[in-house]
Amino acid sequence: MERKKSLKGSMNGNTVLIFITVALFIAMYAAGCIIYSDKGFSHFQTFLNLLITNAGLICVTCGMTIVMLTGGIDISVGSLIAMDCMILSFGMSMKGLPCIPLIIFVLVIGLVFGLVQGFLVGYLQIQPFIVTMSGLFFARGMTAVICTKQISITKKDSPLFYSWANAKINLPAFLGYKNSRGKTLVPFIRPTVIIALIVVVLVFIMLKYTKFGRTLYAVGGNEVSASMMGLNVKRTKLMAYVMSSFLCSIGAICYCLNTMSGSVQQALGFEMNAIASSVIGGTLLTGGVGNVIGSLFGVFINGTIRTLVTTNGKLLSSWANIATAALLCFFIVLQSIFAYVKDRRKA
């Protein structure tokens, strides 16, 4: 009877993908705990370090998920991070500017960047790939225009920024462990983690409980239908790219707090990580399906792969990139197969 709340009805191939994601993460993490138990992998701090290192990626991935929901993509995020970090580093280190105005400036840059890209995609209807690829090269070029050397931010440049970067927020001690010298090491996180988690919560609420959030899904599901139902497709797409670049700037600030530096080569290929995290987290490339919780787990998987590679010590860090790309490829092919099966079933 169609009336019964069928699990099958409210689920579809895409929910299956999320289950795969979470299962994959648990499996990987567990494997790490088993294989590298001697290197302290199973300590709670390892997971917390995952959060600390990837706070920036979490913010960026949330923005990427928003854009991908509309069926688009934003490959300029890595370069935007580089540009923002360079602005912060150059401003604080070379020009001695205070960090708060710089942070505000970086956020404004994010908004403007997103506005331009959003206009080109939403109103001029140029392919998102071409627009954001141009954004990618524009931002990376601008990074070099600002400064071609690598700049580090020291305590002297901005004591405030430095303190934020090194602040520790301690968690309850019972989650800690005793190290080899008998000292209890209390698990901690940094302020960037709080920022990232707040971003995730806010984006989650927006996607689920606001009209704009649901419009994103509608536009990604069927643009023509959405337009016919009276939704403003162009403006929705514009706002999606504004949000992506804005969240990317927030992520850039977290990233900068981690690396305390700016360089032309920074965050090269970062967009791949964000896209991979999103796709692995269950976001469909064709749009209309996706959620930030899945993307969060996608980031976890991404981070776990990287941690596994570094913990090994013998593998080159490039293997992490290769593994991520392979996983991305796997999920893209899986999505393609699901779509094919669905089409055949319809016919």
Added chain:
Amino acid sequence: MEENVLISMRDITKTFPGVTALDHAELTLRKGEIHALMGENGAGKSTIIKCLTGVYERDAGEISMDGVEGNIFNHSTQDAQKIGIATVYQEVNLCPNLSIAENLFIGREPRKKSGMIDWKTMRRKAQQIMDDLKISVNVSNVLENCSLAIQQMVAIARAVDMNCRLLILDEPTSSLDDNEVAKLFALMRSLKEKGVGILFVTHFLDQVYEVCDRITVMRNGKFVGEYPIADLPRVKLVAAMLGKDLDDLSSIKPEGGKTSGSDVVVEAENLSHKGTIKPFDFKIHKGEVVGLTGLLGSGRSEMVRCIFGADKAQTGTLKMHGKELKANAPIDSIKAGMGFLPDDRKLDGCIGDLSVRENIILALQARQGMFHTLPKSKQNELADKYIDMLQIKTASRETPLKQLSGGNQQKVILARWLCTGPDFLILDEPTRGIDIGTKTEFQKLVLKFASEGMSVVFISSEIEEMLRTCSRMCVMRDGAKVGEIEGDMTQESVMSAIAGGDAK
């Protein structure tokens, strides 16, 4: 306005560059009535609806609606929706990735005091709506997991909930099975009782007679007539739709009627393709011209696409010259000696940016293979030959195809297939959109090819045309082959066969 009239459209005219889509057309829709709009391709059905719903701006004419002041001009579908006109298309215009409840309420979701969407209320209200319309379904289900029938009903439910007064259903039953059609009709009747006016656009004759109260027939952009269903027997309806055309070229008659005894060129047994054509048998002899007749949507194009391999046949066998032919892709059929002129030349025929010459030699080149390029001189020779034979009006053989008129484009596509020298040629609506003089040429050519030994399948909406060229006709209705006519054929006998049912 007259009592009970909901919408009145008069003297509607709409032209596009080079073609008059609507010529003083009219349409009257009443409250609480299910009204069928019928006509063949190019009749103007979809154009007049688009003028009403705001997709097109009409050139002239008046639209008045009960309760709304003055001449109505809808500039967008939103405008139409505001005055209560809603359309449900065949490709359901909802979002497949959202749940039923969401699709019902998108853009107008119930909110909590905090401004956030109230999912609980939305689900409750949605379930209520579906229950009221006696549609049994769980509103939390994602739309694309539901059958197409349910999806259509959700689209209708949304329209009804948004207080529509006129519901336009555009080909809603094409992909439904009998059960689902019955449910849809039940829903339509309950809406009718509520006073909603329904405009039902379909090509299924049986369904029209089952559920509609009145029929408006259009042809060539003009209004032909409006009839209460009881006053219009099927044959008369078909006659009104197909009409008698201006030509009087009865001097052309098919030669050498009987071809029994000559070799069977193509033989298809139990061929079918899921969703488009039910299993059918087909046989054609050397030098024979067979027509496929039936209304638009009856499965004519689908049948020949299946034979040619454009839609891969899923059951049955196909034999050519006695040998079995497994057509996995069109190239297999082409190599075996088949040719296929598709009915949608824009989608399946024209390669607009390529020149006339390139378009003409394309299939022949494909048959020869990539490494055996036709020498330029040979290409020019072939192009000139067919430009001459078919009297193609083009500045030169290098002109891009998209610059030619529709009729000349059609001739070029025909040339493409003639170029391959096929033994079996399928012509699907070859004379659509072509001037009367050229139509005659085409018909003469078909007879000439047949006399030279080519087997031809000829599909046309104009029965007279086929009577002039075909020695045998296959009759299609509702996606299946229902019969064959041979021997002495007349317009009346063919139309009867098409109409079927209780042909009064």
Added chain:
Amino acid sequence: MSSVKQNIKKITKMRLFFPIFCMILVLLINLIKSSAFFKVAVNNGVLYGRLIDIINRGSEIAILAVGQTLVVAVSAGTDISVGSVMSLAACGCCTMLAGYGVNSATSLAMPMIAGMIGGILLGGLCGAFNGVLVANLKIQPMVATLILYTAARAVGLVLCNNQITYIRYEPYKYLGNFIPGVPIPTAIFITAAVIAVITIFLRKTSLGLYIQSVGVNARASNISGINSKLICFVCYLICGLCAGIAGIVASSRIYSADSNNIGLNFELDSILAVALGGNSLAGGKFSMAGSIIGAYTIQAITTTLLAMGVSTDQAPVVKAIIVILIVAIQAPALRAWMEGRAARKLAAEKAAGQAHAGKEAV
């Protein structure tokens, strides 16, 4: 219309107008800045001069543009992996020649030509990978090639064991520099050869016709007997091979495999070359000659920017703006908006004219 206006219209409608116009523009700017631009001298038995430099250094872009043109034409998509594939091909070649793990080799572990062909074939493999994803699995070209955009470079690094592998073997440098006794840079010959081979292949076989046919209307092409999937696959394969060749040339210039830097930003240049060549990024008919001219124009732009003090790291800013301008002008939405404006203006004029006439009549 006066005959001058008619002639101007005729010229602007010519296929190669846009690329030639851009090229002339860039050359003029250079000429104005320094008259020595066109000077060609012979130093140490080899040709020397700014112009020669452009034609020499533009070789990689020209080779990439050949492959990219086909990809754009057949699938209305772009292959963004070409830069990374260049790097992978270079790393593969050098690792094969030097032996795995060897940082600097003065003697070769295998014949030079074998290593080079190996590198090119690696490029072809990448092209085949992209081709399968796009043609058979129907994944959007942008997304499909995005995978190799990251992975290829990383694989290259792994092949070279995370170091820059040097081939200090004289003949290896010939490809990217000069063959002793020949005044013209070798890269120019390689480029000419690639262009010649592809052009002959496109003309002598029907591949050129098929590619355009599939790019314009894949459905109609299928019905006419063309195997659209296969044609699409072949285009991506050729693009991969071109990237491989370009990678070997780039590697030969610096007689090493610098995984992080070879091919960096070249994907933008190749797409820009195709766009500047007057080819529509929406696929269909293509002009190989246009793309080649576009490729050298890009190189000229890069060189010009360098002369103006804009480093190679900073040049992408200008190029990004150029791409956006070209694509925005091509955008149908813009054209529709401008046509809408013109129509509204016309309607307003008509209405004003009628009102005026009405007023006059009264």
